[in-house]
Amino acid sequence: MRWVVLAGLLAGPAHAVACEDFSYQGRSYTSCTVDVAAEDLRLFLHDGSGDVLGSFSAIEDLPDVDKLSFAMNAGMYHEDRSPVGHYIENGQEAMRVITNAGPGNFGLLPNGVFCVNDQTAQVYETLDYDAKRPMCRDATQSGPMLVIDGALHPRFLPDSTSRNIRNGVGTTSDGSTAIFVISNEAVTFHEFGSVFRDHLKLPNALYFDGKISRLYASALGRSDFGFQLGPIVGVVNPAD
Structure with missing residues (x-):
């Protein structure tokens, strides 16, 4: 993954979403922590004309958005x-x-759903x-699950050699906080899941994707620039 620093963004007011770079078990990651009740956390796919947005900059062009604070790709998509x-x-x-199960990482059951409402967000x-059919204002399904009720996905192997840039989300038990993480280098599923379970201490976490993983x-x-995206999750400042 290649990413660039936009120098002009470094100045200005304090940012409500807490993002930081960190290391865990010798690997580099970036996390963004969102207070769900305090921030406008949404999913984005289409504009008002039904066209796929596909990029972070397109979100800021939406008429009801003033500024984008944070965003990342949020689930697998077709061509x-x-x-x-x-x-x-x-x-x-x-x-x-x-x-049902299927090919690829999405079908590596169990997979999960990230559900967002005005006050809370949960990974199920x-x-x-x-079975529960919770009310969700926004929701995206992806897979595999990274952490399920405090346990790593049963198919994750400590000695796996399959490495990739990866991104995903975990939520606190009360749903008040969502923490989004992207690896800054290729990691295994076991290493990535361990970040959510052992470093961030989150009970449930969901994988979004690899290779195309991008962060704003x-x-x-x-x-981050690169592939045109499908679903995107982001925090925005609404237009007045």
Whole structure:
């Protein structure tokens, strides 16, 4: 992954989303912590005309957005950038819940759903989500789960040689805080899941993607460029 520093973003007011670079077990990561009740955390896929946004800059062009504080890709997508799994945006369901196994990381069960409301955000294992059907203003399904009720995904191997840039999200048990993490170097699933379970002490965490993983963090002056994206999660300052 290549990323650039936007020098102009380094000056200005304090940023509400807390982003920081850190190391864990000799690997480099960046996290962004969001107070869900205090911030405008949303999912983004289409603009008002139904066109796929596809980039961080396109979000800031939306008429109801003044400024983007944080964003990252938020789930796997098809070639036309439509979501592979369940997707809800502003209360409108665009894709149903997928409960069956399938190819690729998405089908490495158990996978999960990231559910966002005005006051809370939670990561649910998919079958639990399907049974409970919680009310979600926004939701995105991805996989595999990284942490499930305090345990790493059972298929993660400590001695795995499969490494990639990876990104995902974990939530606190009360849903008040969502912590988004991207690796700054290639890591295994076991290493990445361990960050959420052992370093951040989060009970549940969900993998978003690898290879195309990208981060926008205005507090760090960081904006990653590359592939056009499907679903994006972000924190914005609404337009007046």
